[in-house]
Amino acid sequence: MKKIAVFVSGGGSNFMAIHHQIKQGKIPGEIVLVISNNPNCGAIQFAEENSIPVLIINETRYPNPHTLNELLTDTCLKAEINLICLAGYMKMLPPAFVKQYENKILNIHPGLLPEFGGKGFFGMRVHEAVINSGKRESGATVHFVDEIYDHGPIILQKKVEVLETDTAESLAARILKLEHELFPEVVKAFCENKIIMENNTPKILAYNEN
Numbered sequence: 001m002k003k004i005a006v007f008v009s010g011g012g013s014n015f016m017a018i019h020h021q022i023k024q025g026k027i028p029g030e031i032v033l034v035i036s037n038n039p040n041c042g043a044i045q046f047a048e049e050n051s052i053p054v055l056i057i058n059e060t061r062y063p064n065p066h067t068l069n070e071l072l073t074d075t076c077l078k079a080e081i082n083l084i085c086l087a088g089y090m091k092m093l094p095p096a097f098v099k100q101y102e103n104k105i106l107n108i109h110p111g112l113l114p115e116f117g118g119k120g121f122f123g124m125r126v127h128e129a130v131i132n133s134g135k136r137e138s139g140a141t142v143h144f145v146d147e148i149y150d151h152g153p154i155i156l157q158k159k160v161e162v163l164e165t166d167t168a169e170s171l172a173a174r175i176l177k178l179e180h181e182l183f184p185e186v187v188k189a190f191c192e193n194k195i196i197m198e199n200n201t202p203k204i205l206a207y208n209e210n
């Protein structure tokens with residue numbers, strides 16, 4: 001059983017999708033900790049309703065970046081965390097923390113990285129940029145996190161067609177649904193030890209065995 005920490009800032013629908021599949025017994029893991037910068041988000045309410053321990057960590061509570069990093073690292077080490085899922089987490093993680101958990105931090109991005117990623121490309125901005133570009137395809141990406149925004153090695157992507165009639169909102173809604181399949185799928189593969197690194201490229205074993 002892998003011990004999972006989920007980092008959230010917003011509604012938490014991806015967190016809920018992972019939680020749901022764990023409860024259904026589809027993922028050999030357990031969410032033992034939820035961390036957020038935002039004490040008032042829907043994800044925190046869901047965590048509390050489900051008796052999952054919560055840690056609120058932000059610059060207001062911890063103005064010193066050193067203290068923040070230490071608290072984050074100590075908390076995850078004490079909880080013996082094996083996997084960290086960034087599920088709509090809107091803050092940059094301290095570089096020392098990213099190093100500590102190299103290839104153990106997953107992020108989901110609502111676009112087909114490496115396009116439409118990086119600083120400034122978040123939320124609706126991604127979908128607006130895709131619509132404005134005239135691209136006929138978008139999707140979602142799960143990747144390992146490194147020190148650069150949306151940059152770490154890509155593990156898995158799922159695609160959707162961009163329709164003539166799409167607005168950023170309709171595209172966002174379709175992609176979010178896809179994210180709820182994609183993220184639990186990658187979390188499951190990780191928890192089953194099926195993600196291996198080959199030349200800094202993640203490979204999901206089951207996919208290559210089929």
Ligand code: GRF
Binds near residue numbers: 015
């Ligand atoms: C998702 O679109 C995800 O790709 C992005 O932030 C959004 C989070 O949504 N990183 P939710 O909080 O999981 O509902």
